[in-house]
Amino acid sequence: xxxxxxxxxxxxxxxxxxxxxxxxxxxxxxxxxxxxxxxxxxxxxxxxxxxxxxxxxxxxxxxxxxxxxxxxxxxxxxxxxxxxxxxxxxxxxxxxxxxxxxxxxxxxxxxxxxxxxxxxxxxxxx
Numbered sequence: 726x727x728x729x730x731x732x733x734x735x736x737x738x739x740x741x742x743x744x745x746x747x748x749x750x751x752x753x754x755x756x757x758x759x760x761x762x763x764x765x766x767x768x769x770x771x772x773x774x775x776x777x778x779x780x781x782x783x784x785x786x787x788x789x790x791x792x793x794x795x796x797x798x799x800x801x802x803x804x805x806x807x808x809x810x811x812x813x814x815x816x817x818x819x820x821x822x823x824x825x826x827x828x829x830x831x832x833x834x835x836x837x838x839x840x841x842x843x844x845x846x847x848x849x850x851x
């Protein structure tokens with residue numbers, strides 16, 4: 726991969742969820758494309774070969790499923806784990822389910838889910 730592409734990827738990794746959403750929208754508008762997934766029909770395996778074994782998942786995401794009754798505490802945890810501003814964290818808390826963080830190790834994801842559980846919110850690892 727070229728250094729230019731690597732730098733772009735590193736920059737994208739540093740964006741918040743809301744910034745990523747805005748970036749995708751801007752790219753769609755600028756280039757007239759859609760980020761919606763395209764359904765691809767899967768054909769039968771060639772030669773009747775067995776499907777390869779599923780790879781073990783190494784990257785996990787944390788999804789906020791329900792904020793619970795202590796929304797202020799949940800907003801504080803959202804800000805802590807995502808570095809979002811107050812307004813963005815409030816919006817992320819109100820629009821559930823919401824993927825808050827991606828590309829985490831299993832241990833990191835479990836720690837974040839535990840923080841949400843402590844404040845009465847429901848989060849899950851995907």
